[in-house]
Amino acid sequence: MAFDDPTPPQIGHGVAVLVELPKHAGLNGVLSYRTTQPLAAGQLLRVPLGRRVVCGIAWGDDASGGAPQQGLGAAPTASDMAAPVLRDVAEALDALPPLDAAWRDLVTFAAAYYQRSTGELALSVLPADLRELDGPALQRRLRRLDKRLGRTPPSAPKKRRGKAVPEDEVTPDPVPPPDIEPPALPDLSDEQQAVLDALAACGAEPVLLHGVTGSGKTEVYLRRVAAALEAGRQALLLVPEINLTPQLEARIRARFPGRVTVAMHSGLGPAERLQNWLAAHLGWADIVLGTRMAVFASMPRLGLIVVDEEHDPSYKQQEGARYSARDLAVWRARHQGVAVILGSATPSLETWHNALPVPEGNGRYRRLAMPTRIGAGVLPQVRLIDLTRLKEQFGAKQLRDQPFAPPLLAALRERLDRGEQSLVLLNRRGYAPVLHCTACGWKSDCPHCSAWRVFHKLDRTLRCHHCGHAERVPRACPSCGDPDIQPVGRGTERLEEQLAAALPGARIGRIDADTTRAKGSLEAQLAQVHDGDIDVLVGTQMVAKGHDFRRITLVASLQADAALFSSDFRAPERLFALLMQAGGRAGRDAAQAARSELWIQTWHPQHPLYAALTAHDYPTFAAGQLLERQQAGLPPFAHLALLRCEARTQEAAVAFLAELARRAAELQTQQPAWAAILVYPPVPPSVQRVANVERAQMLVESPSRPALQRFLAAWLPSFQDEARQPGTRVLRWAVDVDPLAI
DNA sequence: AGCACGCCGACT
DNA sequence: GTCGGCGTGCTC
Secondary structure (H helix, E strand, C coil): CCCCCCCCCCCCEEEEEECCCCHHHCCCCEEEEEECCCCCCCCEEEEEECCEEEEEEEEEECCCCCCCCCCCCCCCCHHHHHCCCCCECCEECCCCCCCCHHHHHHHHHHHHHCCCCHHHHHHHCCCHHHHHCCHHHHHHHHHHHHHHHCCCCCCCCCCCCCCCCCHHHCCCCCCCCCCCCCCCCCCCCHHHHHHHHHHHHCCCCCEEEEECCCCCHHHHHHHHHHHHHHCCCEEEEECCCHHHHHHHHHHHHHHCCCCCEEEECCCCCHHHHHHHHHHHHCCCCCEEEECHHHHHCCCCCEEEEEECCCCCHHHECCCCCCCEHHHHHHHHHHHHCCEEEEEECCCCHHHHHHHCCCCCCCCCCEEEEECCCHHHCCCCEEEEEEHHHHHHHHCHHHHHHCCCCHHHHHHHHHHHHHCCEEEEECCCCCCECEEEECCCCCECECCCCCCECEEECCCCEEECCCCCCEEECCCCCCCCCCCCEEEECCCHHHHHHHHHHHCCCCCEEEECCCCCCCCCHHHHHHHHHHCCCCCEEEECHHHCCCCCCCCEEEEEECCCHHHHHCCCCCHHHHHHHHHHHHHHHCCCCHHHHCCCEEEEEECCCCCHHHHHHHCCCHHHHHHHHHHHHHHHCCCCCCEEEEEEEEECCHHHHHHHHHHHHHHHHHHHHHCHHHCCCEECCCECCCCCEECCEEEEEEEEEECCHHHHHHHHHHHCHHHCCHHHCCCCCEEEEEEEECCCCC
């Protein structure tokens, strides 16, 4: 510290400790404590904080030489001179090895990149139970884990509790190779073999594995996992959704008997979550399979990261620290010098751009392609139905009452007659998105949000999908009393009803967020489909992901067009991925592949997206999109950050962001390197009010990622307490770096 | 973020 | 007379 005030000499020495404090506490979550024994960086601790004792992480020696660290920019005051004495570390959880340097670097980077405090981020990615345990409780959990994994015979004394070792010399013992008969391996296609040869040769360079649905990407992953395990390393596999982990987990366990595989996702209970985390951290787990949170798993022997379906938006955390697990996976792999495979049939444009060679792309990743479906399966034939012609032919009313083109209906009937299954996609749940009074024009708006309440016919409710507000459907218009209130538009419930009317005798099923609310009900309903109890399945996009429906030979998408003209610049990319993925559901049985079809009803059949889809030509689609992005100054050619603000009034939210913008302009005049950064005026988001909270947002765009990073780091911290000043009626504000949607 | 302290309304 | 609303303020 700059003042040479005589701090009273202290026994022991200071240690910097990470605690769970948010950034607006002004301390980046680092506090100083006193300790009598040296503590390795990464060591888990219990430390007193206010009236509580909380979990902390030793973060190196105290840089300030024992004096408490002050908040950023805090002026020296009399209380500085008083130099409060540091409090003692309550306990070191030394039954656990410290979190290693690679892990600490990862959370340090992630916190800085996504503009959160290091303490908040580091602690929030540890299992909740771990943050609450003291030494004895931890010992009990460790014994339970020992028993579960059969690591030690019950009678044998443990010999793992070493004295604190200098942490970077900690090298956990690889698990002895399993002495269990390995299962027979499936034969590899030439394509798979070629990709595996290339992967074996390309070391730690990030790889995009661009493989169509059914080309056998998973087998490639498993071979690389096997290679990592044989080298004594751990493998980390990321998947987008919890739904997809049980299938893959079973396949991995069968493939690697004797190896330890653990799952990490939000569906696990707190106890199991801790056990699995401990198993990974101690190096006992060989394979970690999880959703985005698993990118932060502590893995001392990490040797491979796989990000399956890397384009999937679920990899972006949408609250708190808004990190991209895919991007962090690439950073982590690069930082640790391990291989990372990003797999997708429809890569994100960012990844695709990184994988294209210069000059089309930037050549940062190696691109490996698997364009062929295994077992001679061909991709489904794409059929476009021109709704404009249909309307001319049949009239608007007919179209509304029975929303299937006659040829599509005939195709559905044909499947029915042959005992095959069909999947109809509609990305809107409920019966109708809005109710409308024909007499006075009233619509079913939500009293708390700027959105319509959706009509759910089955439980006779009007429900707001934003705030959850639900009411019984009124018999008459609440505004004028007229009994003639009509559903407008169509959701999955209505589609189910219309299909039942159009296909008498067909067994119609529906899967969406409403039918799968109960735990395990998705699995049960999928099983029904697999067992052939359903002829036509209606669903939202949740059914398009990852599930194999071997007997489905027709997939239809009824209302895809919205994405073509959406203000969300990623909408076309998502639509293309969804339709490719949905089409991939069909015809995975070679015998049926020949007659499997993907039907799309559209008002714009000439749109280039559909042309590329018809040709199953992702590269052409991507090239077109990249050109548009470049012309519009959008990612991956520009880098974005989105500032969001919530307040009681729209004026307050906008005023707060405007003040931020004013300070940004000041900063930009001081620093020429930031002149190219654009700070757009604050605007309301598409849904401006949710649960009576007004929201505003402001876009920041920069041609250079490092410049954006430095700019945000200089700009935002000066605002940490702006929102708390009296008169600023701001509830919350936050920045979203690399937002998915603007 | 927690979790305090701190001043003003309807209950045992 | 207390329980409890959430408005400021601090945490080494």
